[in-house]
Amino acid sequence: MPTMTAAQRRARAKEEYDAFLAACPSRQLLGRISDKWVALTIAALHDGGTLRYSELARRLAGVSQKMLTQTLRSLERDGLVTRTVTPTVPVTVEYTLTPLGASLQDLMLGIKGWAETHMSEVHAARERYDAIR
Amino acid sequence: MPTMTAAQRRARAKEEYDAFLAACPSRQLLGRISDKWVALTIAALHDGGTLRYSELARRLAGVSQKMLTQTLRSLERDGLVTRTVTPTVPVTVEYTLTPLGASLQDLMLGIKGWAETHMSEVHAARERYDAIR
DNA sequence: GGTGTCTACTCTCTATTGGAAAGTTACCAC
DNA sequence: GTGGTAACTTTCCAATAGAGAGTAGACACC
Numbered sequence: 001m002p003t004m005t006a007a008q009r010r011a012r013a014k015e016e017y018d019a020f021l022a023a024c025p026s027r028q029l030l031g032r033i034s035d036k037w038v039a040l041t042i043a044a045l046h047d048g049g050t051l052r053y054s055e056l057a058r059r060l061a062g063v064s065q066k067m068l069t070q071t072l073r074s075l076e077r078d079g080l081v082t083r084t085v086t087p088t089v090p091v092t093v094e095y096t097l098t099p100l101g102a103s104l105q106d107l108m109l110g111i112k113g114w115a116e117t118h119m120s121e122v123h124a125a126r127e128r129y130d131a132i133r
Numbered sequence: 134m135p136t137m138t139a140a141q142r143r144a145r146a147k148e149e150y151d152a153f154l155a156a157c158p159s160r161q162l163l164g165r166i167s168d169k170w171v172a173l174t175i176a177a178l179h180d181g182g183t184l185r186y187s188e189l190a191r192r193l194a195g196v197s198q199k200m201l202t203q204t205l206r207s208l209e210r211d212g213l214v215t216r217t218v219t220p221t222v223p224v225t226v227e228y229t230l231t232p233l234g235a236s237l238q239d240l241m242l243g244i245k246g247w248a249e250t251h252m253s254e255v256h257a258a259r260e261r262y263d264a265i266r
Numbered sequence: 267g268g269t270g271t272c273t274a275c276t277c278t279c280t281a282t283t284g285g286a287a288a289g290t291t292a293c294c295a296c
Numbered sequence: 297g298t299g300g301t302a303a304c305t306t307t308c309c310a311a312t313a314g315a316g317a318g319t320a321g322a323c324a325c326c
Contacts, residue, residue: 017248017249017250017252018249019173019176019245019248019249020173020176020177020192020193020194021194022194022195023195025252025256026248026249026252027169027195027248029248029251029252029255030169030172030173030244030245030248031169033244033247033248034167034168034169034171034172034244035167036160036163036164036167038167039163039167040152040153040163043152043153044153059153060153061153061154061155062155062160076262077258077259077262077263078255078258078259079254079255079257079258079259079261079262080255080258100251100254100255100258103247103251104247107240107243107244107247110240110243111163111166111167111240111244112152112163114166114236114237114240115150115152115159115160115162115163115166116150116151116152116159117150118162118233118236119150119158119159119162121212121233122162122211122212122213122233123158124212125210125211125212125213125233126210126211126212128212129209129210129212130210
């Protein structure tokens with residue numbers, strides 16, 4: 001077996017997976033990461049920062065505990081964040097991005113930023129649309 | 134009223150909107166664009182290409198007609214795509230990205246690409262996780 | 267004039283998911 | 297034993313996603 005560089009492996013991966021195909025595992029992964037809570041969680045955890053559960057809950061204003069826990073669990077399972085329990089009293093649980101998670105950071109910050117910078121244009125488009133239909 | 138450059142207006146917009154806040158309109162917009170069908174639709178429509186409804190349905194394998202119509206309607210309303218009806222028999226309906234939609238293209242292609250290139254790493258992480266828990 | 271075809275929907279029904287709120291566990295201080 | 301705290305977990309209901317069948321309008325064929 002010849003050794004491949006990381007770049008070669010990545011190029012190979014892109015040929016093997018195609019999210020346009022319904023049965024491709026990358027379609028399911030796309031569905032998982034195309035989620036506002038995933039975007040906000042990764043955005044909040046940017047720059048290798050570590051946040052506690054309660055800090056994340058405060059940052060992602062309005063998230064339910066159930067959703068936050070669910071999102072963090074799936075990110076942990078997918079290897080995007082690490083979960084560290086410190087046996088203080090009461091326990092503290094900290095979350096940090098893994099290198100894999102960090103590779104998504106820029107895209108997630110980009111999407112959050114896009115929503116913020118283009119909000120007014122979208123709003124204007126909606127007014128125009130609603131005036132006509 | 135002093136005139137602002139586009140860059141100034143964009144900078145201003147980023148200060149005014151913050152998707153971390155539950156009540157901010159950009160939070161709702163973030164939720165709308167963090168959607169696998171939105172990502173795939175915009176990815177399929179890349180490079181100013183125009184696609185018919187049936188071509189999109191074929192490209193986004195497995196999408197239900199209801200979901201596709203719903204997604205296209207919301208993209209149209211938000212000013213991201215234009216819908217053009219040509220009165221042939223039967224009618225043909227074509228969809229194209231607007232400049233606003235095109236500004237999301239790279240991010241959407243990026244997310245789709247991320248899912249494809251990192252699928253194997255995520256898969257490996259899941260195996261590790263499931264072996265332990 | 268009845269039957270069939272085509273595209274782009276639209277409607278209906280059921281399964282899954284999301285959010286709100288209350289409950290749980292574990293430990294310690296008083 | 298009462299209260300407080302962090303990080304969940306559970307329950308319930310409303311909203312949404314997906315599967316599948318049905319519709320409209322203009323033909324073309326027989």
